[in-house]
Amino acid sequence: MTADAADEYTRNVEALARRFDVGCLVALLPRAHRAAALAELVDADPDFFFLGHDHPPTVTDSTVTDGTPAARRALARTVRDPQAQQRLLDLDDAGIDARLADNPSLTYPAECRLRLRRPAAVAAGSGYRPEHHRAALTSRDPDLAAAALVDRRTHRWDDPIPPTVWADAWRTVRLAGGPGRVREVLAALPPGADLDDATRRIAEACAEPDPEPFLTSAEDRITGTGALLRRLRRIRTAPDAPRGRAILAEPYRVDWALVASAGLFRRLPRLAARLLAHRPDCPPDVARVLLTGRPAPRHLPTPGPAAPGPAAPGPAVPGPRADGPPPSAHHRRPPVLGPLDAADPLAVLAATPIGKGGLDIHHVWSAIELGRITARQAVDHARPAYAVACHAGQTSAFHAGTREPGGGRAALHTAALAHLAEHLAAHPPAPGLWREVDALMRPFPGPLPALLATAARARTAPADERFRPWRA
Known part of the structure; x- marks a missing residue:
């Protein structure tokens, strides 16, 4: 890796860490303050929602429900939550829809809904999912198939959609709307698009x-059946078997009488005949012809559904344990104080940054759980601020009350929520506060209350004075 590439990688990692920590802090804010905070953060960093995963659900929910158009568009570009994608689609906003079309994590139901509403936006989007495209073409929904036919982005992939899939989609459109509808879809194709063989033939027919x-x-x-048999004649040896299975998975319309005739006259290689015989919809008499080269006896009954046998035994139900109740479904580490096992744990916490000197967040949670410090003291004194924000505001912290009842993680989460609500009620945020918080979050060495106070003064303080007030 070159020096420039290494520097770029470091900057990207730092940006992801900052976005995660700031997103966790926003998740802890009262709902009335989240929309304004997100507007400033997205304005400062248009890729704020780009993490490789979603921000905590409260952040996503506030963005969809109360966010500015810019924040919603930024979220639509990367959000993975299926419910949030559907809620963004409910807004019926062209700008949001365009960003959803660029989202590589768009679910298939959301993509289908978006294709039906704005097929051109999906066809121009960068979030292409070939498996979704193929599913839409073979969906048997004429409107969805028509919308998928105008999408011609498959040139970017090494494994293009086969002509049979395109032809099947054109047939779905024709059966529902006739040649007139086919001509309409052909007219909607992008100018200069690289057409597949099936589409070229359809255009010639029209x-x-x-x-x-x-x-x-x-x-x-x-x-048709002839096209299928023609391709299967090339499936002769074991290395050809995967290709043969792929051919049989394509949407051919098979006339099994013609297949039986080909089997009687041995017009298929043995491997191809065997693969075709094991296709789930192959009739038993045709399968016998393919495997033996002889017609099935007239007296051979067609196999019907098998008689029901004895029910399979269900999963074993664990009995009572002699040594106590079964363990919880959620693993919970036993309390370990580490460096906080001191005469004055609060002094140690205030002097030792989390992540250094052997102190980690589990020691803080343990000290809270064992009553050595209070959760509010941890919020007021633990540093750096981003360590408290990310551990108190990440998604697992919101579930700690039910997964780890009575634990230090849940108490720290509750205390952080209360502190931020009290602080913002006493000190209403001025415009630009959250932009300063975003800039200070990672380098700031002090605790969370000092970060908020420093960010409030940072617009007028010199750069070299930003971190000094919390030490006083």
Whole structure:
């Protein structure tokens, strides 16, 4: 890795850490303050929501419910939560929809809904999911298939969508809307698009005065039984088997009488015949012809559903334990004080940054749980501020009250919520406060209350004086 690449990597890692810590702090804010904070943060860092995962759910919820248009668009670009994606779609905003089309984590139901509403936006988006595109083309929904047909981004992928899938989508559109609807979709294709073989044939058929029989013929040449058998003739040896299974997974419309005829005359290699015989929809008599080369006896009954046998035994139910109740589903470490096992743990906490001197957040939680310090004292004295913010505001902290009842993690979370609510009620934030918090969060060495006070003064204080007040 070159020096420039290493520097770029370091900057990206630092940016992700800062966004995570600041997002956890926003999650702890009262709801009335979150929208303003998010507006400032997104204005300062348009990629604030880019983390590789979502911010805590309260941040996502506040952005969707109360956020500014810019904040909602920034969220739409990266959000992974399916419910949040659907709520953003409910807003029916063109700018938000365009960002959702760029979201590589967009779920299939959300993408289908977006395709139906703004097919051109999805086709121009950068968040392409080939498995979603293929599913839409084979969905048998004529409107969804039509929207997917105008999407021509498959040139970016090494494994393009096969012509059979395109032809199947055109057939779905034709059966629902006739040749007129097919012509409408053809006219909506992007100018200069690199068309697949099926689409070129469909376009040629639509150029005829009466396109219906020509469309049917074009579809059959690509998805009919003859096309399937032609491709299967190349499946001869074991290395060809994966390719043969992939061919059989394509949406061919199979006439099993023609397949049986091909089996009787041994027109398929043995491997291809065996793969075709094991296709789930292959009739038993046709499977016998493919495997043996002989027709099934007339007296051979068609197998029906198997008679129900005895029920399978269910999972074993654990009985009572002789040594006490079963362990909790959520692992919980036993309390360990570490450096806080001192005569004055509060003094040690105030003098030792978390992550240094052998002190970690589990020691703080343990000291709270064992009553050596209070949760409010931990909020007031533990440093650096980002360590308290991220551990008190991350998603697991919001569930600590039910997963770890009585533990220090839940108490620290509750104390941080109370402190921020009291502080903001007594000191209403001026414009620009959260931008300063974002800039100070990672380098600031002091506790959380000092960070908020320093950020409030930072707009007028010189840069070299920003960290001094908390030490006084």
